[in-house]
Amino acid sequence: MRLGTIYGVGVGPGDPELLTLKAHRLISSAATIAYLAADASDGPRASRARRIVADIIPAGACEIEIRTPMRAARAEAQTAYDRGAAEIAERLETGQDVVVLCEGDPLLYGSFMYLLARLSSRFPAAIVPGVASPMAAAAAVQRPLVARDEPLTILPSTADIEMLETRLRLGGGAALMKLGRRLPDIKRLITRLGLLDRAYYVEAATEAGEIAVPLAEAPETAPYFSMILVVGEDPHAHAH
Amino acid sequence: MRLGTIYGVGVGPGDPELLTLKAHRLISSAATIAYLAADASDGPRASRARRIVADIIPAGACEIEIRTPMRAARAEAQTAYDRGAAEIAERLETGQDVVVLCEGDPLLYGSFMYLLARLSSRFPAAIVPGVASPMAAAAAVQRPLVARDEPLTILPSTADIEMLETRLRLGGGAALMKLGRRLPDIKRLITRLGLLDRAYYVEAATEAGEIAVPLAEAPETAPYFSMILVVGEDPHAHAH
Numbered sequence: 418m419r420l421g422t423i424y425g426v427g428v429g430p431g432d433p434e435l436l437t438l439k440a441h442r443l444i445s446s447a448a449t450i451a452y453l454a455a456d457a458s459d460g461p462r463a464s465r466a467r468r469i470v471a472d473i474i475p476a477g478a479c480e481i482e483i484r485t486p487m488r489a490a491r492a493e494a495q496t497a498y499d500r501g502a503a504e505i506a507e508r509l510e511t512g513q514d515v516v517v518l519c520e521g522d523p524l525l526y527g528s529f530m531y532l533l534a535r536l537s538s539r540f541p542a543a544i545v546p547g548v549a550s551p552m553a554a555a556a557a558v559q560r561p562l563v564a565r566d567e568p569l570t571i572l573p574s575t576a577d578i579e580m581l582e583t584r585l586r587l588g589g590g591a592a593l594m595k596l597g598r599r600l601p602d603i604k605r606l607i608t609r610l611g612l613l614d615r616a617y618y619v620e621a622a623t624e625a626g627e628i629a630v631p632l633a634e635a636p637e638t639a640p641y642f643s644m645i646l647v648v649g650e651d652p653h654a655h656a657h
Numbered sequence: 658m659r660l661g662t663i664y665g666v667g668v669g670p671g672d673p674e675l676l677t678l679k680a681h682r683l684i685s686s687a688a689t690i691a692y693l694a695a696d697a698s699d700g701p702r703a704s705r706a707r708r709i710v711a712d713i714i715p716a717g718a719c720e721i722e723i724r725t726p727m728r729a730a731r732a733e734a735q736t737a738y739d740r741g742a743a744e745i746a747e748r749l750e751t752g753q754d755v756v757v758l759c760e761g762d763p764l765l766y767g768s769f770m771y772l773l774a775r776l777s778s779r780f781p782a783a784i785v786p787g788v789a790s791p792m793a794a795a796a797a798v799q800r801p802l803v804a805r806d807e808p809l810t811i812l813p814s815t816a817d818i819e820m821l822e823t824r825l826r827l828g829g830g831a832a833l834m835k836l837g838r839r840l841p842d843i844k845r846l847i848t849r850l851g852l853l854d855r856a857y858y859v860e861a862a863t864e865a866g867e868i869a870v871p872l873a874e875a876p877e878t879a880p881y882f883s884m885i886l887v888v889g890e891d892p893h894a895h896a897h
Contacts, residue, residue: 427788427792429677430786432679433678434677434678434679434682435677435678435679435785435786436677436678437669437674437675437676437677437678437788438673438674438675438676438677438678438681439672439674439675441678442674491893495893498893522788522792522795523796524792524795524796524800524801524802525792525795525802525803525809526803526804526805527801530801530804530894530895531893531894533799533801533896534893534894534895534896535896537799537896538896542799544795544796544799545675545796546670546675546788546792546793546795546796546863547788547792548667548677548762548786548787548788549789549792552667552762552764552765552786552787552789553786555762555764555765555784555786556763556764556784556785556786559773559777559782559784560764561764561767561770561773562764562765563765563766563811564766564770565766565813565815566813566815566816566817567813568810568811568812568813568816568820568824569765569810569811570808570809570810570811571803571808571809571810571811572808573805573806573807573808575805575806576806576808577806580808583827584808584827587823587824623786653731653735653771653774654770654771654774655770655774656773656774656775656777656778
C-alpha cells in the first residue's frame with residue numbers, strides 16, 4: 418500500500434501574501450492539515466500558522482491540532498510530539514498526505530522538526546521552505562542585513578546572555594529572535610556593546626500592527642514574536 | 658508629480674513555485690523590471706533572477722539590465738551601481754514604478770542593497786522578502802538548521818578562513834554560502850573541526866539538477882551558488 422507524504426510547509430512571517438505559490442497550492446488542496454498550538458497557563462493559544470492561511474484551508478479538510486505545553490519540561494513536550502506524530506502516522510499509513518503548517522520556515526526553530534524526526538524514517542517527507550522572519554524584519558526596516566563578506570548570526574533571545582554577548586562582539590549582522598521579556602536585557606547589552614546605532618526593533622513584521630523602529634525608540638514590552646536586528650556595516654550598502 | 662516606487666522583490670532560491678504570491682503579483686503586472694547581470698571575463702552572464710521568473714514577465718515590459726563587473730575592484734563596481742541607479746531614477750522621477758528582481762532575499766547579500774542605498778532617500782521604496790537559500794538548502798537535505806536555543810551563523814565562504822574557523826568553533830548551526838572554489842579549503846576546515854558528520858553539501862537547491870548530500874560525498878568542484886550546511890545538534894530535532 419502506498420504511504421502518504423508528510424509535508425512541512427512554511428507559511429511565512431505573517432502576511433498571507435508572503436506564502437509561496439507552492440505552499441498555497443499544497444494547503445488549498447489539502448485533505449488533512451496539522452499544526453501545533455501552544456497550551457499556555459491561561460488556556461490554549463490559537464495557532465498563528467493556521468491564522469495566516471485560514472482563508473485558503475479547504476472547507477471539509479480534516480484538521481489535526483497538536484497541543485504542546487509552553488515552557489514545559491522537555492519530557493512533557495516530547496510526549497506531546499509523540500502523540501502528534503502518532504496521530505499523523507495513522508493518516509500516512511493509509512496513504513493520506515498530511516500538510517503540517519509551519520510559521521516562517523519549517524527548519525529554522527520550527528516545532529515541525531520534532532515531528533519530522535519521529536516520522537522521516539518511516540514515511541516520505543517533503544519540505545517547502547518559507548520566508549523567514551529575519552528577512553521579513555529587514556524588509557520592514559528597509560535596511561540590508563549583511564553585504565559581501567559579513568557574517569549574519571541568528572540568535573534566539575532565550576539563550577544565555579553570555580553566549581549572546583560573545584556572538585555580538587564578533588561583529589557582522591545579527592537577528593535576535595523570540596524576544597519577548599528579554600527585550601530590556603538585550604537592549605542594555607546592545608547599548609553597552611556600542612551597537613545601538615545599528616539596531617532596530619521589529620514587531621509583527623509584514624502584518625497589520627507592524628512596528629519597525631530604531632531600537633532606541635522601542636516600546637517597553639515586546640511580544641514573543643518580535644526581534645532585534647543589528648544590521649551590518651558595509652559602508653556601500655547603507656544610505657547616508 | 659507623484660514619484661514611482663522602487664520595489665526590491667525576492668524571487669527565492671530557484672524553483673519558480675517558491676516565489677511568494679506578492680512577488681508573483683508585482684512581477685506579472687510590472688511595466689518596468691530591472692535586474693543585475695554579472696559581466697564575466699568570457700562575456701555577460703544571464704541574470705539568474707530573471708531566469709527564475711522568465712515565464713511571468715509581461716510581454717512588452719521594459720527591462721533594465723544592470724551590468725556589473727565580477728570580482729572587480731570596488732570602485733568599478735560602485736560606478737556600475739551608480740549608472741544602474743541613475744537609469745532607475747529616470748523612471749521613478751516620471752512616476753513609473755520599477756520592480757528589481759533579487760535572487761533569494763533582497764537584503765541578504767543582495768546587490769539590490771547598493772541600488773537602495775542610492776535611491777531610498779529620494780524615492781519611496783518597498784521590499785518583498787523572499788525564501789533565502791539556506792532555508793532552501795535545509796529543505797533539500799531535510800535536516801533542521803537549528804532548534805531551541807541554538808544560534809545559526811550564515812557565512813560567506815569568500816571571507817577569511819580564520820574568521821570562518823572562529824565562527825564555526827563556537828558551535829550551533831552554520832550555512833556557508835557562495836561556496837565555489839572555496840569548497841576544498843572549507844571541507845578541510847570542517848573535517849579538522851570534527852563537524853563532518855553534521856555537514857551537508859547542497860547545489861542548485863529546489864532546481865532541476867539539485868544535489869543534496871553529506872559533505873563527505875560532495876563533488877570535487879562546486880559552483881558559486883552552492884553551500885555547505887552544518888546542522889545543529891539538538892538531540893530531539895534529529896532522527897536516529
